[in-house]
Amino acid sequence: MQVTMTVNDVEVTREIEGRLLLVHFLRDTLGLTGTHWGCDTSNCGTCVVWLDGEPVKSCTVLAAMAGGHEVRTVEGLAKGAELDPIQEGFRQCHGLQCGFCTPGMMMTCRALLDKNPDPTDAEIREAISGQICRCTGYSTIIRSVRWASVHEAAAAEKQEEVAQA
Amino acid sequence: MQVPAPFEYERATTVDHAIGLLERLGSSARLVAGGHSLLPMMKLRLANFEYLIDINPLHEELGYIKTSSDEVRIGALTRHRELLESDALAAAFPIFRDAERVIADPIVRNRGTLGGSLCQADPSEDLSAVCTTLDASCVIRGPGGAERVVSMEDFHVGPYETAVGDDEMLTEIRIPLRPGGGSAYEKVERRAGDWAVVSAGAAVWLAADGTIDDARVGLAAAGPNTTGIPEISAALTGHAPAEELYEQAGAIAARSCDPATDQRGSAEYKRHLANELTRRTLRRAVERARS
Numbered sequence: 001m002q003v004t005m006t007v008n009d010v011e012v013t014r015e016i017e018g019r020l021l022l023v024h025f026l027r028d029t030l031g032l033t034g035t036h037w038g039c040d041t042s043n044c045g046t047c048v049v050w051l052d053g054e055p056v057k058s059c060t061v062l063a064a065m066a067g068g069h070e071v072r073t074v075e076g077l078a079k080g081a082e083l084d085p086i087q088e089g090f091r092q093c094h095g096l097q098c099g100f101c102t103p104g105m106m107m108t109c110r111a112l113l114d115k116n117p118d119p120t121d122a123e124i125r126e127a128i129s130g131q132i133c134r135c136t137g138y139s140t141i142i143r144s145v146r147w148a149s150v151h152e153a154a155a156a157e158k159q160e161e162v163a164q165a
Numbered sequence: 166m167q168v169p170a171p172f173e174y175e176r177a178t179t180v181d182h183a184i185g186l187l188e189r190l191g192s193s194a195r196l197v198a199g200g201h202s203l204l205p206m207m208k209l210r211l212a213n214f215e216y217l218i219d220i221n222p223l224h225e226e227l228g229y230i231k232t233s234s235d236e237v238r239i240g241a242l243t244r245h246r247e248l249l250e251s252d253a254l255a256a257a258f259p260i261f262r263d264a265e266r267v268i269a270d271p272i273v274r275n276r277g278t279l280g281g282s283l284c285q286a287d288p289s290e291d292l293s294a295v296c297t298t299l300d301a302s303c304v305i306r307g308p309g310g311a312e313r314v315v316s317m318e319d320f321h322v323g324p325y326e327t328a329v330g331d332d333e334m335l336t337e338i339r340i341p342l343r344p345g346g347g348s349a350y351e352k353v354e355r356r357a358g359d360w361a362v363v364s365a366g367a368a369v370w371l372a373a374d375g376t377i378d379d380a381r382v383g384l385a386a387a388g389p390n391t392t393g394i395p396e397i398s399a400a401l402t403g404h405a406p407a408e409e410l411y412e413q414a415g416a417i418a419a420r421s422c423d424p425a426t427d428q429r430g431s432a433e434y435k436r437h438l439a440n441e442l443t444r445r446t447l448r449r450a451v452e453r454a455r456s
Binding site for chain 2: 055
């Protein structure tokens, strides 16, 4: 069957099998290996991507289901050479060690900040409760999200000052 | 790599289109909504279908929560996240928000649906226990637009088995709204997002004089289904809410459930939980009914 979807703002059309999972479509068909493939059972969350702006576990979504919809992956976070504040936060605060869970974590945390720009630690923990990190003990991930939250707020304030001046 | 066996993917455009496809394809076809139960089962070859009919495009038609004076109607494709975030639903039946907070995880809740949860008919599934507790009924649509309404008791035929026929589809859940009501849900799980070791839901309706007009308790993961416990309703009705009454109800719950020893706990521990969680949820349901 043929499927057409938008991935990171680019429309793609491919011939696929009905049973192809979205994670494998992204990695193997499109070569977007930033999305990781982990437990296969929607437990670990490393395969999280956005489907129409909502985080989903792409090991448990058929590629065909994404037909006609918008998908965003970790490759679509940065704006050119400029890292998204979430990515910069993970870099600054040691939000990763081995990096396996990182793409899924960042997609979930970006979606969290879009809805809730100033989350509490408990809200961050709840947001990533469906994702597993075996290196950081989660504390540095939470710190990374706080970093992004604070820096985004500061950047927005500065922009407002410039606008007023 | 776990992938399902080959199947043909079909996409439904309306409810009647989906039913038309089911009529034509029979038992070789299955509807898929959130897919977070069906796809893992297909990966493990516990389920195999020649056709999957994707009903996610029907979300606009079947994703809703409508409240009237005597009933709440919820479309079968309403997602867990929508049930969790609905203030109207939390006001009418706080049990939904209690349960949704501990069903799977936030990412899975973005996909999973009420109808899919009920149709999976897993004895450990929390929304089945919630709907049983609230005495919900299920609207099943078949060929030619024919609709029938069945109680939760009749809907769940057995583990993983429902009253929905091969050419039918669950479209709506209806929950009666009665005055003086309060409800609550409690789940014990080994880790965030896991299936319940045991869950309990309770709903009470208080009369004007403060006595219990009606009460219902539903358990999950404590037997082959999530049906209610009529003996508890009988024991509580007509009495003033009191700690001794909750103890009595807890004892009935422990006695009437039928849990199995597995990796989540011993049958004995699960009976203990059925007792304790029944008491806690009844206590909270009464507090909420009074406030």
